[in-house]
Amino acid sequence: MIGKAEWFKRRKWLGWGLMPATWQGWVYTLVLVLPIILVTYLPNISEKTRVVSLFIWAIIFSLDLIHIMVTINKDEREKMHEAIAERNALWTVIFVLAFGVAYETSKSLIATGSVQIDPLIIIAIVLGLVVKASTNFYLDKKD
Amino acid sequence: MKNKISELRKQTGLTQEELAKNAGVTRQTIISLEQGKYNPSLGLANKIKKILKQKYLEDVFNLE
Numbered sequence: 689m690i691g692k693a694e695w696f697k698r699r700k701w702l703g704w705g706l707m708p709a710t711w712q713g714w715v716y717t718l719v720l721v722l723p724i725i726l727v728t729y730l731p732n733i734s735e736k737t738r739v740v741s742l743f744i745w746a747i748i749f750s751l752d753l754i755h756i757m758v759t760i761n762k763d764e765r766e767k768m769h770e771a772i773a774e775r776n777a778l779w780t781v782i783f784v785l786a787f788g789v790a791y792e793t794s795k796s797l798i799a800t801g802s803v804q805i806d807p808l809i810i811i812a813i814v815l816g817l818v819v820k821a822s823t824n825f826y827l828d829k830k831d
Numbered sequence: 832m833k834n835k836i837s838e839l840r841k842q843t844g845l846t847q848e849e850l851a852k853n854a855g856v857t858r859q860t861i862i863s864l865e866q867g868k869y870n871p872s873l874g875l876a877n878k879i880k881k882i883l884k885q886k887y888l889e890d891v892f893n894l895e
Contacts, residue, residue, distance in 0.1 A: 763856035765869050 689752045691716045693760040698770060706756060720749055782816070785809055833893040837865040839883040853882045 695713035696706040708714045727733065727741045762770065789809055796804035840850050847865075851858040854875065863869035864879070871879065880891050888894065 763860050764872055764875060765860040765863060766857065 689755040691756045832870045
């Protein structure tokens with residue numbers, strides 16, 4: 689892949705993902721972002737070319753980022769901190785999603801007499817459950 | 832858990848960065864260890880004991 693894990697550290701304070709930790713990380717970020725800006729704003733490029741280029745670049749970008757995030761080196765203390773922080777964030781998200789489902793359900797029941805919920809909320813919760821179960825299954829087998 | 836990591840590290844002539852690198856952890860982890868804010872796993876405790884050239888874990892960590 690293109691980027692190296694040692695150029696980055698995990699983002700702790702603002703959002704998810706990575707933060708450049710070395711000058712190579714900053715150069716990598718610039719190299720990744722620059723083509724997107726160029727393709728978006730350069731004149732004389734057809735809309736189709738723009739969309740296809742951005743799509744392909746987004747796939748390359750995403751795969752490389754995932755590779756870096758999976759291989760980034762974390763010691764035991766950092767792994768524990770990350771696990772606790774991500775767990776707390778996830779519980780907060782689940783609480784809000786569950787509240788959203790309850791709110792939408794009651795609102796639609798009152799308004800139309802039928803249940804109407806944004807399917808994306810249900811998909812998010814179900815996918816989260818699948819990921820959690822798979823991860824626990826894998827870890828139980830591993831240890 | 833109280834420990835003598837800082838004292839033994841200085842006796843061995845290592846910086847926090849060097850100890851971190853040898854132990855395969857970050858400098859921040861070494862700082863937390865020295866301040867007694869983080870309890871290492873047995874594996875990490877053993878690694879640190881060897882780097883600091885001590886025979887027993889009790890020579891580095893107060894296990895009570």
